[in-house]
Amino acid sequence: MRQQTEAHMAQAQKTSTAAIPNDLAGFWMPFTANRAFKARPRLIARAKDMHYYTPEGRAILDGAAGLWCTNAGHNRDSIVAAIQAQAAELDFAPTFQFGHPRAFELANRIAALAPGDLDSVFFCNSGSEAADTALKIALAYWNARGQAQRVRCVGRERGYHGVGFGGMAVGGLANNRKAFGVMLPGVDHLASTYNREQQAFSRGEPDWGAHLADELERIVALHSDTTIAAVIVEPMAGSTAVLPAPKGYLQRLRAICDKYGILLIFDEVITGFGRLGHAFAAERYGVVPDMITFAKGVTSGSVPMGGVIVRKEIHDAFMHGPEHVVEFFHGYTYSAHPLACAAGLAALDLYRDEDLFARAKKIEPAWYDAAMSLKGLPNVLDIRCVGLTAGIDLASKPDAVGKRGYEAMERGFHDESIMFRIVGDSIAVTPPLIVSESQIGEIFDKVGRVIKALA
């Protein structure tokens, strides 16, 4: 493992080139308690490897890989250099009817990491766009196959597939849905795989819950198999504070999809690029889905990029008709943006050269031990972990759901100099894959002190 040298730290601690803003009003922040943030901001100015630095130069240990994305660590020299060189050489090239070499190179590299015959990559710019793109590919695929009645999409309760109308509709987080009306018609949901009574304090995939995949049989019975286009699930639901798939669940879902010819989409926006110890979680579970969505880790978070990896048969179903005609009426101006492609290639090189996916797998037992050491602390109701992720549920205050979680995040940043993610009253810890064993200890020491200090 690369040493995080003093020179690097010193470089990162230099004063930021960005002026500290004295007016925070103009930026309506996403998924943020804006008023609370602006009353007591958590500003970040620089980063290097495992650390963020505040504008004043205080080091913050990154226990969240930013937002589950900087898997190779922050501001890695080779990624920075690749982005700089690309910006100087080719700032933008359209990928509608034109192309640039690195887009093809990166697509092939990503496809080579994917299981089975998932051979084609459709690029977009985020996980939300990836989810919507995958759903649109599913619908258009059935249309191309002469089964245009297959229009229903099935998601899962507590699932997260981003904030586009498609992803939101198949997603199962009530707060993300309730203000937005009916969204997509023809959507159904599997039950969440989480049951605290049966699964509390599981290390890795829980033993209980494979049978919940059979819910798909119920949905098929209700709507008929001939109307269902696709099922989309995360192999590990991250945004709802780490819900690992029960042992055997994903295999069972695959079998039922095969039985009825339904497409299976794995949303690997979080689990892709090493988070569960493999390039894709599909490999961990020995399941080949029909499509995999990815984003975040593909560039180690350095430039926005997302995409969908598609089985050959699905891609080929579109390749009909006159050759001058566009086969799939979908895409984004910035699909396969040159800077993202350069960053993606450099990130994949780093993952390979430092064997970071295997490293994540190797340190998994130490990670689980450290996470479970928090069992028994006040208000800790459950701890779940799989790969390099841990979710810690705290009891909610009776009169203020989410307040204890918010206080944990504030204490983490201001008192303990650590960043982690909160979802309501749950804490999610998901560091870059370069985290050292001593930093694992440091992360859970800090989180433990935060939990003890909470009212």
Ligand SMILES: Cc1ncc(COP(=O)(O)O)c(C=O)c1O
């Ligand atoms: C599984 C999954 N899908 C989609 C998304 C949305 O990604 P983005 O925020 O890049 O749109 C996320 C974000 O966390 C995610 O976890």
